[in-house]
Every structure is written in C-alpha cells, then in structure tokens.
Amino acid sequence: MNAETIARWQFGITTVYHFFFVPVTLALSIITAILQTLWVRSGDLKYLRLTKFYGKLFLINFAMGVVTGIVQEFQFGMNWSEYSRFVGDIFGAPLALEALLAFFLESTFIGMWIFGWDRLPKKVHLTSIWLAAIGTNLSAIFILAANAWMQNPVGAIYDAALNRAHMTDFGAVLLNPVSLVTFAHVITSAWMTVGGLMVAVSGWHLAKIGNAAKNPDAGAHRFATKFGAWVLLGAGLLVCITGDIQGKIMTEVQPMKMAAAEGLYTTEGGDGKCADFSILTIGSMDGKQAVTPIIKVPCMLSFLATGNFDGKVEGINDLTKAYESGTLITPTNELQKTSYATLKAKIAALKADPNSGWDWAPNIPTSYWTFRIMMGLGFLAMAIGAFTLWTLRKGGVPKDNGLWKTIFWTAPLAPLFGISFGWIFTEMGRQPWLVNGVLPTASGVSPGVSAAEVLITCIGYTLLYGVLAVVELGLFNKYVRLGLPAVTEPKVLTDADAPLTFAY
Amino acid sequence: MNLLATSPTALQIVWFILVCVLWIGYLVLEGFDYGVAMLIPFLGKTEKEKRVIVNTIGPVWDGNQVWLLTAGGATFAAFPGWYATLFSGLYLPLFLILVGLIIRGVSFEYRAKNPETKWRNTFDWMASIGSFIVALVFGVGFANFIIGLPVVTAPGNDSLYVLDGKPYFWQLFSPFALLGGIVLVVLFLFHGANYLALKTKGEVHDKARAFASKAGLVAIVGGAIYLLWFQLAYSAGLFGWVLLVLAALGLVASWWFGQQGRDGIAFIGTAAATAFVTVMIFVRMFPTMGFNSAKVKTALDVTVAASSESTLVLMTIAAVIFVPIVLGYTAWNYKVFSRRLGTVNMPDEKELTPA
Numbered sequence: 100m101n102a103e104t105i106a107r108w109q110f111g112i113t114t115v116y117h118f119f120f121v122p123v124t125l126a127l128s129i130i131t132a133i134l135q136t137l138w139v140r141s142g143d144l145k146y147l148r149l150t151k152f153y154g155k156l157f158l159i160n161f162a163m164g165v166v167t168g169i170v171q172e173f174q175f176g177m178n179w180s181e182y183s184r185f186v187g188d189i190f191g192a193p194l195a196l197e198a199l200l201a202f203f204l205e206s207t208f209i210g211m212w213i214f215g216w217d218r219l220p221k222k223v224h225l226t227s228i229w230l231a232a233i234g235t236n237l238s239a240i241f242i243l244a245a246n247a248w249m250q251n252p253v254g255a256i257y258d259a260a261l262n263r264a265h266m267t268d269f270g271a272v273l274l275n276p277v278s279l280v281t282f283a284h285v286i287t288s289a290w291m292t293v294g295g296l297m298v299a300v301s302g303w304h305l306a307k308i309g310n311a312a313k314n315p316d317a318g319a320h321r322f323a324t325k326f327g328a329w330v331l332l333g334a335g336l337l338v339c340i341t342g343d344i345q346g347k348i349m350t351e352v353q354p355m356k357m358a359a360a361e362g363l364y365t366t367e368g369g370d371g372k373c374a375d376f377s378i379l380t381i382g383s384m385d386g387k388q389a390v391t392p393i394i395k396v397p398c399m400l401s402f403l404a405t406g407n408f409d410g411k412v413e414g415i416n417d418l419t420k421a422y423e424s425g426t427l428i429t430p431t432n433e434l435q436k437t438s439y440a441t442l443k444a445k446i447a448a449l450k451a452d453p454n455s456g457w458d459w460a461p462n463i464p465t466s467y468w469t470f471r472i473m474m475g476l477g478f479l480a481m482a483i484g485a486f487t488l489w490t491l492r493k494g495g496v497p498k499d500n501g502l503w504k505t506i507f508w509t510a511p512l513a514p515l516f517g518i519s520f521g522w523i524f525t526e527m528g529r530q531p532w533l534v535n536g537v538l539p540t541a542s543g544v545s546p547g548v549s550a551a552e553v554l555i556t557c558i559g560y561t562l563l564y565g566v567l568a569v570v571e572l573g574l575f576n577k578y579v580r581l582g583l584p585a586v587t588e589p590k591v592l593t594d595a596d597a598p599l600t601f602a603y
Numbered sequence: 604m605n606l607l608a609t610s611p612t613a614l615q616i617v618w619f620i621l622v623c624v625l626w627i628g629y630l631v632l633e634g635f636d637y638g639v640a641m642l643i644p645f646l647g648k649t650e651k652e653k654r655v656i657v658n659t660i661g662p663v664w665d666g667n668q669v670w671l672l673t674a675g676g677a678t679f680a681a682f683p684g685w686y687a688t689l690f691s692g693l694y695l696p697l698f699l700i701l702v703g704l705i706i707r708g709v710s711f712e713y714r715a716k717n718p719e720t721k722w723r724n725t726f727d728w729m730a731s732i733g734s735f736i737v738a739l740v741f742g743v744g745f746a747n748f749i750i751g752l753p754v755v756t757a758p759g760n761d762s763l764y765v766l767d768g769k770p771y772f773w774q775l776f777s778p779f780a781l782l783g784g785i786v787l788v789v790l791f792l793f794h795g796a797n798y799l800a801l802k803t804k805g806e807v808h809d810k811a812r813a814f815a816s817k818a819g820l821v822a823i824v825g826g827a828i829y830l831l832w833f834q835l836a837y838s839a840g841l842f843g844w845v846l847l848v849l850a851a852l853g854l855v856a857s858w859w860f861g862q863q864g865r866d867g868i869a870f871i872g873t874a875a876a877t878a879f880v881t882v883m884i885f886v887r888m889f890p891t892m893g894f895n896s897a898k899v900k901t902a903l904d905v906t907v908a909a910s911s912e913s914t915l916v917l918m919t920i921a922a923v924i925f926v927p928i929v930l931g932y933t934a935w936n937y938k939v940f941s942r943r944l945g946t947v948n949m950p951d952e953k954e955l956t957p958a
Binding site: 155158159161162163165166167169170172173175176177178180181183184186187188189190191192194195196197198199200202203204206207208209210211213214215218219258261262263265266267269545546547548552555556559563567570571574577578595596597598599600601602603 | 654657658661662663664665666668669672673675676677679680681682683684686687688689690691692694695697698701702704705706708709711712713714715716717757758760761762763765766910911913914917918921922925926929932933936939940942943945947948949950951
C-alpha cells in the first residue's frame with residue numbers, strides 16, 4: 100500500500116471514530132440545557148436529577164469528542180500537505196473561525212457548567228450550559244461548510260501564478276447549498292441518535308422498575324423515554340426531508356455520486372420514462388454485466404435525484420464519457436472552470452501511473468450499499484420510536500425481556516451507525532476527488548511523508564482509540580446503570596472553607 | 604542565493620504577529636496546566652490533595668487548549684504554506700504531541716468518574732506523562748525553528764515545500780534542541796507550581812511553594828544557558844537581547860517574590876517570562892517562519908506562505924471582533940473560580956452503587 104491509501108484509511112478511521120462522539124455532543128448538549136431549563140422554570144427536582152444524569156453521560160462522551168477532534172485539525176497538514184497548501188486560502192478560514200468562535204465558547208462554558216453549580220447563581224449557571232451547547236452546534240456550521248466546499252467548491256477561482264485556489268466570496272462558502280442542507284441533515288440525525296439514547300437508557304430503567312408506580316424514579320424515566328421517542332420519530336422525519344433535499348443537490352453538483360449510489364451505469368429516465376430505485380441487488384457492479392435487482396421501487400430514483408418521477412438520471416458510463424471529453428462536472432463552477440488546464444495535466448500524469456488506477460467514478464459497491472444501509476438504519480430507528488410511543492400510551496411500560504433488550508441496543512446504535520455509513524457514503528462517493536472536479540485525491544497527499552510513517556501513526560491511533568473506546572464504553576455503561584442521582588437544591592457557597600458541593 | 608519575492612504586506616505582518624499572540628496565549632495558559640498536571644503524582648500524596656490539584660485546573664484547561672487549536676487553525680488560514688510544510692514535515696513529533704494531548708485530555712474527566720485508587724493513579728500518570736510529552740516535544744520543536752528547518756521543493760511541484768533530509772526524526776534532537784525540550788518542561792513545572800501555589804491553601808500550597816523554589820532555580824539556570832546559546836548561535840538581533848533580559852528578569856522576580864510568599868507576582872513572573880521567550884522566538888522566525896531556504900530558488904517565507912489579501916482581511920475582521928470577546932469570558936471564568944482550594948474544600952465521595 101502506498102502513503103495515499105494508508106492516509107485515506109487513517110482519515111476514515113479517525114473521522115468515523117471521532118464522529119461516534121459528535122452526534123451525542125451536538126444534541127445532548129442542547130437536551131441537557133433543555134432539561135436544566137425545565138428544572139429552573141418549574142423547580143421540579145425530577146428535571147434536576149435528569150439534568151445531572153444525562154449531563155454526566157454527555158461529559159463522558161464530550162471528553163472523547165474533544166481529544167479525537169484535535170487529530171482532525173492536524174491531520175490535514177500532516178497527511179494532506181499539498182491539499183492544505185492548494186486550498187488553504189478557502190479551507191483554512193472556517194477551521195480558524197471554528198476554533199475562535201465555537202471551540203472557545205464551548206470549552207470555557209463547559210468548564211463553568213461542570214464546576215459552577217455552587218459558584219454561579221441558578222440562571223447564570225443555566226446560561227453556561229446553553230452557551231456551551233451553542234458553541235458546540237456553531238462548530239458544526241463551520242466544519243460542515245469546510246466539508247461542503249470539498250463537495251461543491253464555490254466562492255473561489257484558480258490563481259495560476261500561485262498554483263492554488265483563491266477565495267473570491269466567503270459568503271458563498273458559508274451559504275453553499277450543500278453546506279446548509281448537510282448541516283440540517285447532520286443536526287437532525289444527531290437528535291435521532293440522542294432520542295434513541297434516551298429511549299434506551301430511560302426505557303431500560305423503566306422496564307426494570309416495571310409497574311411499580313411508587314418508585315420515585317418512574318416519573319422521571321417515563322418522561323425521558325417519551326421525550327426520547329418523540330425526538331427519535333420527529334427528528335427522523337426531518338432527516339428524511341433533509342436527506343431528500345440533499346440528494347437532489349448532490350445530483351446537481353456530484354451526479355457521479357448519485358449514479359454510484361444506484362449502481363446506474365446507463366442513463367435512465369427522461370422523455371416520459373423513469374429510473375427505478377433498487378433496494379437489493381445481486382451481481383457484480385463492475386458495469387460489465389447487468390445487475391439483477393431483487394426488489395425495486397418504480398421511478399423512485401428519478402424522484403430522489405430530480406424531484407420528478409420521470410426525471411432523467413445520468414449513468415456512470417455516460418458521465419465518464421462526458422468527463423473524458425472535457426465536460427466540467429459542474430459547468431457553472433468558477434474554480435472548476437479556471438483550474439481545468441492544470442487539472443488535465445494532473446489527470447494525465449495519474450493515468451500514466453499504473454499504480455494510480457484513475458477512475459472518474461467512486462467505488463460502486465461501497466456507494467451502493469452504504470447508501471442503503473444508512474437509510475435502512477434510519478427507518479429502523481424511526482420504527483423503534485413509534486413502537487416505544489405505542490407501548491408507553493396509557494401508562495404502559497417496556498418489558499424486561501429479550502425483545503426490549505434488542506430494542507434498547509438498537510435505538511441509539513442504529514442512528515449512530517447510520518450516520519457513520521452516511522459519512523462513508525459522502526466521502527467515498529466524493530472520490531476520486533479531494534475537491535470535486537478540481538483536485539484529485541492522489542494529488543493532495545503529503546509528498547514528504549513516507550508510507551511507513553503514515554502506517555505507524557495509523558496503527559498508533561487505532562490502538563489508542565481502541566483502548567479509549569473500552570474505557571469510555573465501560574464508564575458510559577456504569578453511569579447508565581447507576582441511574583438518577585440523589586440531588587439537593589444547589590446553593591452558591593460563601594464560606595471559603597466549606598466543602599464544595601461539587602468537585603472532581 | 605535566495606530571491607526574496609516581495610517584502611511582506613502589512614496584513615501578512617499583522618497575521619504573523621497574531622499567530623505569535625495565539626502561541627503566547629497557548630504557552631502561558633496551557634503551560635501552567637501542563638505543569639500542574641505533571642505534578643499531580645508528585646505533589647499529591649493523599650487522594651484529597653490530588654483532587655485539589657486537579658480541581659485548580661479543572662474549569663480552565665479545556666479552554667486553554669483551544670489556544671493551540673486556534674493557533675493551528677490561524678496558521679492554516681493565514682499561512683497555508685507554513686501549515687502544510689510544518690505539519691507534514693514534523694510528522695512523527697506531531698503524532699507524539701497528539702498522543703500526549705489525547706491521553707491527558709481524557710484524564711481529568713475520567714479520573715473523577717471512578718473512586719478506585721488504581722483507576723485514579725492510572726489517569727494521574729496519563730495526565731502527567733501526556734503533559735510531559737507535549738511540553739518536551741514543543742520545546743524541541745521551537746528550538747528547531749530557531750535553528751531553521753531546511754526545506755526543498757517537492758518533486759514535480761515547485762509551489763510545495765517539504766523538509767529536506769531523511770531520516771529527519773533523529774536530526775531534530777540536536778543538543779540545542781534537546782536542551783530546548785528540557786527547558787520548556789522545567790519552565791512549565793515552575794509556572795505550574797506557581798499557579799498551584801496561587802490557587803491553593805494549606806498543605807498543597809506549601810508543597811507547591813517549596814517545589815517552585817527548587818524548580819525556579821533550575822529554570823533560571825537552564826533558561827539562561829538556553830537563551831544565551833540561542834542569542835549567540837542563532838541571534839534574534841538587538842531586540843532579542845532586550846527580550847532575553849526581560850525573560851530573565853521575569854524568572855528571577857518570580858523566584859524572589861515566590862520566596863516572599865507573593866504568589867500572584869510569582870505567577871505573573873513566569874507568565875511574563877514565557878511570553879517574552881515566545882516573542883523572542885518569533886522575532887528570530889521572521890520572515891523565515893523557522894525554515895532554512897538555502898537550497899531553494901524562492902525562499903519559503905511569510906510572503907510565499909501567506910493567504911490572499913482578501914482572506915487575511917476577512918480573518919482580521921473576525922479576530923478584531925472575537926479575540927476581545929474570548930478574552931472577556933475567559934477572564935470571567937478565571938474570576939468565577941478565583942477562590943483558593945484546600946483539602947477542606949473537597950467533599951467526601953460516596954460509593955458508586957446502582958440506586
């Protein structure tokens with residue numbers, strides 16, 4: 100394996116791992132803030148207990164998100180130095196702004212919130228968790244704008260003298276349609292994950308409590324389970340809507356990704372005909388022989404891609420032919436237009452290198468299956484949300500049995516892994532590009548870094564992350580089982596020698 | 604023969620200074636929490652003493668770390684050429700830093716989540732060793748920027764610079780660089796002990812004060828050798844001498860006032876010394892950014908590495924608005940947790956058993 104391949108694996112491993120913690124951080128920060136707000140407004144200690152309980156789970160998860168996030172920011176320069184140099188004029192700004200606007204806010208106010216229970220007046224303390232949650236979600240805006248720019252490089256032109264991209268319009272980078280819809284899709288899917296988590300955690304406790312109505316925890320867990328199930332279902336609907344919009348924008352700016360998602364080699368639809376969407380398929384996806392769809396939804400691909408049931412969806416072979424003959428991927432894109440001459444030279448060099456295996460299309464089976472697994476897991480999670488709500492009606496509780504055990508495990512993990520598959524689809528489907536239509540992935544890798552070095556660090560991260568996963572899951576599990584903590588009304592301490600009500 | 608393409612623009616100079624400011628924020632602020640974390644296993648004899656130490660940095664360390672992320676992000680945004688060559692060039696040292704940051708970063712949160720002694724000792728050592736690695740490698744790194752990292756252009760790409768010379772990893776550890784690593788560790792130990800003395804009372808305070816008076820002497824002697832070597836061999840010019848004297852005064856004053864029990868001034872002394880040394884290094888690094896371009900036609904410097912003027916304008920506007928806001932709420936955070944902590948303040952811990 101060459102340095103590029105290992106560097107890609109490294110990015111995949113560290114990013115998918117990092118993103119196990121991100122959805123929980125994004126949504127649980129806000130949900131913790133909501134629970135604390137409910138307590139501050141009502142004075143009901145049930146909500147304070149829930150705040151402390153879910154807040155602790157949030158923090159166990161948050162710590163991992165923070166430390167694995169540092170690797171992300173450094174990795175661009177370490178493994179992808181030509182990419183960093185080529186796009187830094189545009190791509191660096193959202194990263195710097197993310198740190199300056201979001202990370203400072205998030206980190207400082209998380210500290211205030213954790214240690215401030217007996218230092219800050221109630222409402223000021225409540226503000227600290229809200230500011231931390233806002234910081235967390237603000238960071239998503241910036242990093243997704245950076246990612247969306249790789250999918251759809253707007254607001255830039257090519258500077259031939261410096262041989263790099265040059266920012267012309269930062270507003271266009273922030274308001275990139277890919278970025279806006281991706282933000283909505285990511286945030287709503289994060290809420291699904293945390294909704295599923297609440298169903299699992301509080302639902303499990305509720306099942307243990309059973310119908311013992313006098314149990315002091317029953318009310319709080321019933322509230323949280325129901326809340327989680329509604330979030331799971333409601334956010335799930337929004338995920339479908341945002342995903343649908345995303346698919347249509349993707350078809351416009353990355354038609355090859357949509358064709359790969361369906362394994363569609365020949366253009367279909369248009370002129371009164373339509374393209375079908377297959378749910379399962381057998382046969383190899385190398386385009387040399389026809390694949391056999393087992394289940395298909397008529398005309399669905401046309402709708403997913405274009406919004407019309409008879410819309411035309413371009414196939415892999417036709418797109419490849421067009422790109423070979425010089426058609427731009429997004430003909431209106433200024434950066435693609437202005438950098439085309441240099442891109443042609445890069446592709447010619449890659450084609451001349453027998454090891455590079457230049458292909459205008461991404462890996463088709465990966466695109467096809469990740470797309471379907473992502474959607475399948477999402478629908479499964481929504482079904483769990485609906486079933487949980489059905490069970491809870493009229494004072495019902497989940498049973499302490501095998502079926503519910505499976506449901507509790509699936510509720511948070513289905514959306515969480517769905518998100519992983521979604522990102523793998525998004526990023527693998529972007530191939531062979533680092534920057535869509537501008538910079539091939541093979542051209543962006545650090546030339547001064549050897550395959551051995553990338554391999555050493557790749558193994559290092561994987562081992563370290565593996566150990567940390569065991570630690571974090573152990574702690575998470577432990578605190579889930581501990582259940583709702585006993586609480587007393589927090590008071591601002593004035594005696595300098597009194598024990599703190601909260602300390603590490 | 605180097606052909607200096609053009610002289611730097613005002614914004615390029617502003618951003619070089621701003622990157623320096625971000626590094627000052629990082630080294631001054633997280634410098635003390637590295638020092639404090641390194642000292643957990645050594646100064647904390649009882650569990651409550653260890654908890655006092657951890658709680659002095661608990662509310663602030665994460666925010667302090669963001670200065671590093673912002674310095675990295677700002678370097679990427681303002682000087683992509685610097686970011687690309689430096690981060691890919693110092694590949695394995697950066698990996699060590701990342702490992703250090705990861706193992707210390709989870710420690711403070713996770714140690715508190717289980718009262719078992721073995722569990723806590725493990726995380727205390729992770730915090731200590733992680734902080735040590737990061738300080739050591741950054742010290743070695745900065746010494747190498749002072750020496751100058753030799754660059755060449757990448758094969759087939761004249762716009763991209765890569766470090767010259769392999770295996771470079773061991774070449775980084777020249778005597779001057781190793782001394783740089785040790786001095787930074789000692790400086791942070793001194794700075795951290797001063798912070799700890801400032802933020803604690805009772806036994807922990809006395810131990811921190813006693814440690815600071817020993818570490819201070821080592822820092823003064825080691826720092827003096829390092830900075831004189833720096834000035835004589837690599838020179839940051841006349842201004843470098845001024846900064847050297849100021850840094851030395853900061854260290855000596857810190858030690859002296861620490862002996863008098865003036866914890867606040869002692870802490871300001873090490874903070875100022877850290878800041879002056881950082882400025883001194885950045886003076887030396889202008890405009891080469893710590894690269895040695897003897898082997899290339901066009902030198903890799905602030906003009907070649909910089910982003911376009913429009914990006915720098917955008918970033919400047921963001922910095923002018925948000926840096927003061929960040930400083931404001933950071934200061935407020937320190938004010939909220941300004942009270943000294945002692946073992947009397949540590950609440951007893953309940954057994955963690957399921958309800």
